[in-house]
Amino acid sequence: DVKVTQSSRYLVKRTGEKVFLECVQDMDHENMFWYRQDPGLGLRLIYFSYDVKMKEKGDIPEGYSVSREKKERFSLILESASTNQTSMYLCASSFYGNHNEQFFGPGTRLTVL
Amino acid sequence: QKEVEQDPGPLSVPEGAIVSLNCTYSNSAFQYFMWYRQYSRKGPELLMYTYSSGNKEDGRFTAQVDKSSKYISLFIRDSQPSDSATYLCAMSPNSGGYQKVTFGTGTKLQVIP
Numbered sequence: 001d002v003k004v005t006q007s008s009r010y011l012v013k014r015t016g017e018k019v020f021l022e023c024v025q026d027m028d029h030e031n032m033f034w035y036r037q038d039p040g041l042g043l044r045l046i047y048f049s050y051d052v053k054m055k056e057k058g059d060i061p062e063g064y065s066v067s068r069e070k071k072e073r074f075s076l077i078l079e080s081a082s083t084n085q086t087s088m089y090l091c092a093s094s095f096y097g098n099h100n101e102q103f104f105g106p107g108t109r110l111t112v113l
Numbered sequence: 114q115k116e117v118e119q120d121p122g123p124l125s126v127p128e129g130a131i132v133s134l135n136c137t138y139s140n141s142a143f144q145y146f147m148w149y150r151q152y153s154r155k156g157p158e159l160l161m162y163t164y165s166s167g168n169k170e171d172g173r174f175t176a177q178v179d180k181s182s183k184y185i186s187l188f189i190r191d192s193q194p195s196d197s198a199t200y201l202c203a204m205s206p207n208s209g210g211y212q213k214v215t216f217g218t219g220t221k222l223q224v225i226p
Contacts, residue, residue: 004156040121042218043157043201058213090156100145100205100214104156 003027004105006091012111019078021108023091029103030096032074034058034066036087037107043090049074050096081112116140119202119217128226132189136202136217139183143204143215146178148187151199151219160200161187192224 007022025032033048035058045058047066055066063085067075074093078085088109092102119136126132134148145164149157161176163169169176175188185204189196202217 040218042119043216045213092156099212100147100203101159101162102157102214104158106154106156 004091004093004103006089006105006108008108009106010109010111012113013078013081014113015082017078017081017112019081019110019112021076021078021089021091021110023074023076023093023105024072025074025091025093025103026072027093027103028071029093030071031094031099031102032068033092033094033102034064034074034076035090035092036060037090038087046076078110081110083112086110086112114139116215117202117204117217120220121218123221123223125223125225126192128192128194128224130192130224132187132192132196132222132224134187134189134200134202134220134222136185136204137183138185138204138215140204140206140215141180141183142206144207145205146176146185147203147214148174148176149201149203149216151201153198157201192222194224194226197223 004025034046035043049055049068065077091105094102117138148161150160151157166180173190177186199219199221201219205214206212
């Protein structure tokens, strides 16, 4: 059974803290994605990676960075968390040749106080 | 104007009803059309995946694409309480290389026993 796991289901952090969200997939997928999901705004792409150490900005990269040191792991970093980064964060992965079929993790609900 | 518009609902129907979920879009470059289902507190999962115009059926689910009207639909026959979820439409210009997948905001469906 294919699987994308995320390090935390719920996270509460304070403004200004550095936050790490981790995602691991076991499907040997080349592509990995980070989205945030907000009511009325839907899924918005933050960053994606199509290979180890490769990354591309999505629609809303400001305030975020990513790291992909191993094929199966993709980390999202909030350098200095702010209250407007309170959101549901979803990680996904796909084969390089089919980015339309994405497999999502269960999400991390991040609250920044 | 958003690239993809989707009525957020909620849509409440009795068990056994036929459900119609719809999205409109403005980008004529979209060629691939997907429907993702998202249960509460879970990540989205791919439900249907179609290319260009036409119909595709999978069990109780039928996806329909009308590119001339820039309108896509998902029909659910004999709806069940287990179909209660948020349904996200998604679309992209191609499948190879990488082109961003654009998601709708989702329609929340409740099937009442």
